Amino acid sequence: MMRLVFLGPPGAGKGTQAKILSEKLGIPHISTGDMLREAIASGSELGKRVEAIVSSGQLVSDELMAEIIKSRLSQSDCLGGFILDGYPRTIKQAETLKEVLQELGNELDLVILLDVDEDTLVERITNRRICPKCHAVYNLKNNPPKVNNICDRCGTELVQREDDTEKVVRDRYRVYLEKTRPLIEYYEKEGILRRIPGDKSQNDVTKMLFDLLEGAKKT
Numbered sequence: 238m239m240r241l242v243f244l245g246p247p248g249a250g251k252g253t254q255a256k257i258l259s260e261k262l263g264i265p266h267i268s269t270g271d272m273l274r275e276a277i278a279s280g281s282e283l284g285k286r287v288e289a290i291v292s293s294g295q296l297v298s299d300e301l302m303a304e305i306i307k308s309r310l311s312q313s314d315c316l317g318g319f320i321l322d323g324y325p326r327t328i329k330q331a332e333t334l335k336e337v338l339q340e341l342g343n344e345l346d347l348v349i350l351l352d353v354d355e356d357t358l359v360e361r362i363t364n365r366r367i368c369p370k371c372h373a374v375y376n377l378k379n380n381p382p383k384v385n386n387i388c389d390r391c392g393t394e395l396v397q398r399e400d401d402t403e404k405v406v407r408d409r410y411r412v413y414l415e416k417t418r419p420l421i422e423y424y425e426k427e428g429i430l431r432r433i434p435g436d437k438s439q440n441d442v443t444k445m446l447f448d449l450l451e452g453a454k455k456t
């Protein structure tokens with residue numbers, strides 16, 4: 238049984254690692270965006286309320302989000318656990334999540350922080366190149382294409398995403414720190430925060446995650 242929350246700065250590889258863990262452990266990877274889309278697609282009364290708010294461009298309130306989370310975490314595929322990615326973002330949301338889980342007779346097992354420092358992220362992201370045709374992702378330093386600036390898979394010329402600039406990365410990191418630092422402290426106090434150095438290779442990070450979860454199961 239593994240009920241997990243993933244935290245980390247944008248570009249740390251949270252989504253990628255959460256997906257790998259989710260497949261390996263057979264538990265759902267739940268992102269906020271997916272939850273909203275699923276709620277709307279379900280056509281339920283809750284989904285209709287969500288749709289009305291999202292389509293009018295408003296933000297989903299904490300109260301409504303709590304209902305969505307509760308409805309999602311009550312589904313049978315969450316019985317063996319889940320990985321939350323992108324929620325909670327604030328202490329208020331963390332407290333709400335705790336209440337929702339208590340109502341369901343559960344609690345979080347671990348909060349995993351994929352820790353990557355700002356300069357590493359800048360280097361990683363400014364070296365990122367993508368194939369506009371098949372969406373393959375390269376890194377000029379760690380994972381370069383065989384032929385300079387040409388996609389290995391389909392031969393298309395690689396491009397850099399408009400947002401993959403140093404300024405954007407540093408701005409996002411600052412916002413992340415401001416918002417997430419209190420949350421990190423909150424979960425540290427709860428005694429369930431674990432840090433994984435996210436600046437290692439993708440495979441190394443995956444291995445550290447598995448080792449961590451194996452250790453957590455035994456205690």
Ligand SMILES: [Zn+2]
Nearest residue numbers: 368371388391
């Ligand atoms: Zn390609």
